[in-house]
Amino acid sequence: MSGTKITKETIVVSNVEIYCEHVLNGKPPIFLIHGFLSSTYTFNKVIPLLAENFSVVAIDLPGFGRSEKADSFHYSFTSFAQLVVGCMEYFGIEKATLVGHSMGGQVALNVARMTPERVNKLVLLCSSGYMKRANKLLVYSTYFPFFNLFAYRYVNRKGVRETLKNVLYDHSLITDEMISEFKRPLSEKPFYKSLIRLVRHREGDLSSAELSSINTPALLIWGEEDRVVPVNVGRKLVKDLPNAKLITYKEAGHLITEERPQEVYSQILSFV
Template sequence: MTTTEKPEIGATAIANGISTNYLEGGSGDQTIVLIHGSGPGVTSYANWRLVIPTLAEKFRVIAPDMVGFGYSERPDNVAYGVQTWADQVIGLMDTLGIAKASLVGNSFGGAIALRIATQHPDRVDKLVLMGSMGVEFPITEGLERVWGYEPSFENMRKVLDVFAYSRELVNDELAQVRYEGSIQPGFQEAFSAMFPAPRQRWVEAMCTPEDEIRKLPHKTLIVHGREDQVIPVQTSLRLMELIDNGDLSVYSHCGHWSMIERNADFNRALTEFFSS
């Protein structure tokens, strides 16, 4: 899946001027781009490690680290925002010669996917929006905790507590790994610059106007964990109302990590969706 011994680090390409780390797997006529969420210390690998191998059995899969996250470049003059991230994805597709791709967006990645689909509808085949941002909602206590993270083991444990429904997933080992990931050089500096308080404005900045979402023609699968404490399930209900060709799946006993907590169901749903 990657070209290095460290699984988080894959290949590198210039995407809209940004040196971008991305994972790649599989082959085929259909390309799927996976866009990760915005948790502290997150990488594309951390988000999609249980998804890429399954999708790569049938499709070409590309999973980049968005600028400011993971192992992509962090230019000093970059303006973090949904447009910058959307332009990075389109730039990566251009560099890799991908004329059209399906997009899978997790949380903040869903907002990026929506922005791309509305601005470049001809570059997008199908959409999957998982626990997605992109429409307005009052910021949750969970998202405040995620975006307001200050590095410590205890604080990372508190962040993980709001991500997962299953207590079995939230253990000290995972918290330690994610904490160590969050304190690598440059990681927290970039993260803290993205969503400073007051944070409701950043929820709104990630939105795409509803009249533009209504125009989307793309076949869309919307997925949400019923017990999500970070992005309320009502956002996906709203997206289902707005997207004419959108189907909604809500997973019980599942928090913000549908792709991890309901991994078998999630992978099966995506495989069927992209195969149809």
């Protein structure tokens, strides 16, 4: 596994520069989608494991990580989902298993709802769920000149180390490399403009009625100590999705790919 060669490159999809990491080996394809304020680094421990049995593609969504913070992109779940399909087409992938962490779970669900023929199975890792659209007052506030400063202070209010403590149950896993990876985009001014557009454009999460129309087989994996998206969200999602099962792990938080990489890999392998 340590010898797995991961290609890292920037591609252009939908007129946006997208950073991606991939291992294309002719095996069944699996597509990885990170969450809010994150990047492909979310999957750094599981990509080498998955590459033993899958062709793997992971991307930084527009506005995040090393991808372009494009002014022209519409930062909605619909647009993110369309971009995922566009990336699949770029790599010649007709149908893939989608793995979404946190907000990436909502993106994956939107892909399955919009283009079910492109999705083999869904794996939702501590997926966001049932969040409403930003209220109108907040959306209107984003047009004031000071809002960039507000966004900066909101994101940086705790510091990266404290934020990582919130997403991990085991704080001993926090490394300088992890801090550096999560901190790097926070120094880019265009990053905050992208966040503001996300506040303006993001629809609410899929409703129970919308979820009930998604028949794609789904595996939900959760840390029982998740303080960002509590496991109760997973318990509700597994009831609303017609073809889903939920697996939880004790002494694990929101960043389940860091705390339980081997278990996540094993569950995906047996599920897919």
